[in-house]
Amino acid sequence: MSELNDAPGMQARREILKRAAWLLGGAISAPAALAVLQGCHQKTEPGVAAAAPKFLTAAELALVAEIAEIMIPKTNTSGARDAGVPAFIDLALDGLYPAEDQARYRAGLVEFETAARASGKPFLEQDEQARADFLHNALAVAVNSDRKPKPFILMTRELTLLGYFSSQVGITENMEYVAVPTAYHGCVPLSQMKKHVYWE
Amino acid sequence: MSGGWAAKELTEKGLKTLVLDRGHMVRHPEYPTALKDPWDLPFGNRITQETRKRKYVWSRTGYPTPANELWFTDDLDNPYVEEEPFDWLRAYHVGGRSMHWARQSYRFSPMDFEGNAREGVGIPWPISYDEIAPWYDKAETFAGISGSVEGLPQLPDGKFLPPHDLNCVEVDFRKTIADKLGRKLIIGRCANLTAPLTHNESPQRGTCQARNMCIRGCPYGAYFSSVSATLPSAERTGNMTLVADKIAYEVIYDNEKGKATGVRVLDAKSGAQTDYFAKVIFLCASSLGTAYLMLNSTSSRFPNGFGNDSGELGHNIMDHNKPGGSSASVDGYLDVAYTGRRPNGFYIPRYRNVGKDKRNYLRGFGYQGRAARAGYGRFNDSALIGAELKQAFQEPGPWNISMTAFGEILPYHENHMRIDRDRKDKHGLPLLVVNAVVRDNELKMQEDMRNDAAEMLEAAGYKDIKVNSDDFHVGNSIHEMGTARMGHDPKKSVLNKYNQVHACKNVYVTDGSFMVSSGCQNPSLTYMAFTARAAHHAVEELRKGNL
Numbered sequence: 001m002s003e004l005n006d007a008p009g010m011q012a013r014r015e016i017l018k019r020a021a022w023l024l025g026g027a028i029s030a031p032a033a034l035a036v037l038q039g040c041h042q043k044t045e046p047g048v049a050a051a052a053p054k055f056l057t058a059a060e061l062a063l064v065a066e067i068a069e070i071m072i073p074k075t076n077t078s079g080a081r082d083a084g085v086p087a088f089i090d091l092a093l094d095g096l097y098p099a100e101d102q103a104r105y106r107a108g109l110v111e112f113e114t115a116a117r118a119s120g121k122p123f124l125e126q127d128e129q130a131r132a133d134f135l136h137n138a139l140a141v142a143v144n145s146d147r148k149p150k151p152f153i154l155m156t157r158e159l160t161l162l163g164y165f166s167s168q169v170g171i172t173e174n175m176e177y178v179a180v181p182t183a184y185h186g187c188v189p190l191s192q193m194k195k196h197v198y199w200e
Numbered sequence: 201m202s203g204g205w206a207a208k209e210l211t212e213k214g215l216k217t218l219v220l221d222r223g224h225m226v227r228h229p230e231y232p233t234a235l236k237d238p239w240d241l242p243f244g245n246r247i248t249q250e251t252r253k254r255k256y257v258w259s260r261t262g263y264p265t266p267a268n269e270l271w272f273t274d275d276l277d278n279p280y281v282e283e284e285p286f287d288w289l290r291a292y293h294v295g296g297r298s299m300h301w302a303r304q305s306y307r308f309s310p311m312d313f314e315g316n317a318r319e320g321v322g323i324p325w326p327i328s329y330d331e332i333a334p335w336y337d338k339a340e341t342f343a344g345i346s347g348s349v350e351g352l353p354q355l356p357d358g359k360f361l362p363p364h365d366l367n368c369v370e371v372d373f374r375k376t377i378a379d380k381l382g383r384k385l386i387i388g389r390c391a392n393l394t395a396p397l398t399h400n401e402s403p404q405r406g407t408c409q410a411r412n413m414c415i416r417g418c419p420y421g422a423y424f425s426s427v428s429a430t431l432p433s434a435e436r437t438g439n440m441t442l443v444a445d446k447i448a449y450e451v452i453y454d455n456e457k458g459k460a461t462g463v464r465v466l467d468a469k470s471g472a473q474t475d476y477f478a479k480v481i482f483l484c485a486s487s488l489g490t491a492y493l494m495l496n497s498t499s500s501r502f503p504n505g506f507g508n509d510s511g512e513l514g515h516n517i518m519d520h521n522k523p524g525g526s527s528a529s530v531d532g533y534l535d536v537a538y539t540g541r542r543p544n545g546f547y548i549p550r551y552r553n554v555g556k557d558k559r560n561y562l563r564g565f566g567y568q569g570r571a572a573r574a575g576y577g578r579f580n581d582s583a584l585i586g587a588e589l590k591q592a593f594q595e596p597g598p599w600n601i602s603m604t605a606f607g608e609i610l611p612y613h614e615n616h617m618r619i620d621r622d623r624k625d626k627h628g629l630p631l632l633v634v635n636a637v638v639r640d641n642e643l644k645m646q647e648d649m650r651n652d653a654a655e656m657l658e659a660a661g662y663k664d665i666k667v668n669s670d671d672f673h674v675g676n677s678i679h680e681m682g683t684a685r686m687g688h689d690p691k692k693s694v695l696n697k698y699n700q701v702h703a704c705k706n707v708y709v710t711d712g713s714f715m716v717s718s719g720c721q722n723p724s725l726t727y728m729a730f731t732a733r734a735a736h737h738a739v740e741e742l743r744k745g746n747l
Contacts, residue, residue: 071585088244095248132586139583147581158580165576166244168237174593179237181410184540186365190596193539197596199238200412200541200575 055094060109064089066124068160070135078169080160088163108152112138175199201298201724202711202731203484204426209735211439218441218476222468223292225444228404228428231417233267241266260287268415271300279625283635287675288488294444295427300415303391303423305345306721307336307356316717319562322516322611323687325716326697332729339728343424344397347389355549362394363387364544368536369571369599376660383551388544391424404432412541445469449629451497451506460707466627480706480738480747487712488617491683492632495619507701513694516685517615517636518718520677521607523646524668526653530571530599531663537573537596545570550720552648561644565720569603601662605649608720610641611682636674679723681712699734706747708734
């Protein structure tokens with residue numbers, strides 16, 4: 001953990017974590033959740049093993065990857081993991097966000113895990129239904145909040161959708177992707193379209 | 201935009217022409233990102249923090265993405281001073297802003313050319329619509345402008361290629377605002393080839409493939425840019441020498457001859473200084489760029505800047521008044537959509553202060569907008585997850601409609617730029633200082649822009665109407681103009697009616713600097729027409745021995 005202490009924004013991050021823990025007041029303290037998320041004994045997220053994550057720790061990435069996969073699971077089309085969403089989110093957090101958003105994201109991640117543990121188990125050790133219920137509830141609460149600034153769970157959701165629909169499988173399995181349409185037709189019945197959604 | 205036209209016209213008329221650009225070389229059809237699939241672009245094609253930091257002025261527009269940011273000049277590297285917030289959006293590369301312009305192409309009308317004289321605003325235009333009309337014909341025909349013939353006096357028709365389709369919602373919106381409010385909605389007139397050109401001068405250009413990726417550069421040459429259209433024509437004459445990475449910073453004036461003899465340049469990479477000499481010089485460096493070059497060119501004859509006997513050089517900066525967009529959601533139409541990606545939208549031509557309409561401000565505005573079905577972004581703030589969410593991916597979202605007003609800004613002497621010789625950029629050149637704001641007339645107009653948008657969206661029965669009231673910074677429409685206006689009176693203007701510098705006839709200025717009023721139409725087509733006319737004049741005058 002020591003190398004992380006030098007990362008920019010760590011001080012602010014610790015302050016935010018302290019506040020998050022106080023606000024939550026759960027049985028598990030945020031620092032405990034943080035310790036687990038940063039722990040060295042977590043399993044590595046499959047598919048991201050080759051390249052070390054850029055922004056998230058391996059444990060944080062594992063949690064984010066599972067959240068993304070619950071939102072967009074593998075069905076008859078690819079899921080978030082198939083589409084490379086976890087690695088996309090890690091790179092996006094590193095490249096697209098200013099330090100304050102990054103700090104808020106990290107704090108929110110710990111808050112999410114802390115709240116999940118109120119049920120007695122870490123999020124990733126809960127059964128599938130419990131995880132889906134917990135995530136759905138967290139989303140519902142966030143969607144009904146004022147969303148400013150965007151909370152962790154909605155940032156994750158936005159990045160999951162963006163990553164999925166920036167991937168070849170996400171686009172081509174869910175939409176009609178036409179690189180060179182050749183013409184625009186302004187009013188076409190859905191019944192005459194190859195798929196109902198065209199990439200644009 | 202205008203530089204390419206000057207190059208084409210001058211070379212085609214037989215003049216050996218040197219074209220200098222301060223930025224890097226761009227050659228058709230070499231556009232590095234043009235054919236990339238979405239999954240080949242980093243970060244989901246979203247702007248990075250690094251780009252936000254370096255291109256901090258461009259970032260205010262929301263345009264830069266990994267796919268197109270090569271056309272957006274690094275602002276940190278090219279500082280200027282904003283005394284009032286001013287978005288100076290530079291495109292330092294061959295092709296300039298024509299690489300990433302929105303391609304909307306509208307004629308100014310007799311009403312626009314007559315307004316200043318009629319209302320006592322600024323100075324009168326020294327030229328009538330009838331004088332420029334044939335040059336609009338020429339510009340439209342060569343560039344290839346698509347559009348519909350409408351017979352509107354405030355927006356003259358031109359030589360059009362076939363119009364794009366309006367979509368199902370737009371067609372009904374057109375009917376509603378016509379029936380209920382007497383306003384017209386038309387398809388945008390744009391420089392995209394909806395059909396083959398009507399001439400064979402541009403064999404490198406093909407028709408529009410409905411990719412709507414124009415902003416990356418079009419390998420099909422299907423939208424007009426200097427790189428795809430005018431510069432290849434100039435090249436084919438064998439009369440053009442195009443040199444990139446040369447920053448012209450001074451016009452060389454010869455007191456004895458009473459003429460400009462050339463320009464002084466710095467190599468953008470090495471800093472080496474070179475003088476280039478010519479019989480006739482066209483300045484096409486964009487309105488602020490050209491005025492900067494002229495203000496920076498002082499001599500015993502022109503102590504206040506080249507051609508600046510009137511004191512108007514650098515003044516009267518205009519742009520288009522654009523206080524924020526409006527949007528609404530549209531019920532119904534769920535069984536229809538569209539295919540292909542239209543690089544165009546609808547246009548609601550100016551109706552304020554037209555005919556019998558009289559407002560508490562002068563001039564007017566037009567709206568540009570589009571209706572579309574919502575994409576996956578509609579799931580960003582939703583709690584839907586799992587198989588249900590994936591099922592929802594299979595259907596298009598509800599329809600929405602959005603539109604933005606572009607309005608006229610009056611010429612104010614106080615809206616100006618100048619040079620600060622105490623502050624220098626990395627080339628050792630003095631910094632440009634700009635101070636321009638919208639004033640009472642524009643603020644009153646903004647009220648109408650917002651209210652009228654809401655009125656039209658309500659008239660159509662649309663829901664969730666949102667009207668933004670963003671602060672508008674001059675420059676943000678990227679239509680800045682007016683810094684070296686033309687006029688009959690040399691005491692009040694910098695250029696004559698042929699875009700010649702009053703006080704030095706072998707220098708022409710044909711970018712937006714010459715504009716006397718801004719209209720509310722996108723101005724590039726007007727720059728093209730005036731440039732072609734000025735080039736024709738220059739060659740005639742040269743042959744007569746007058747330059």
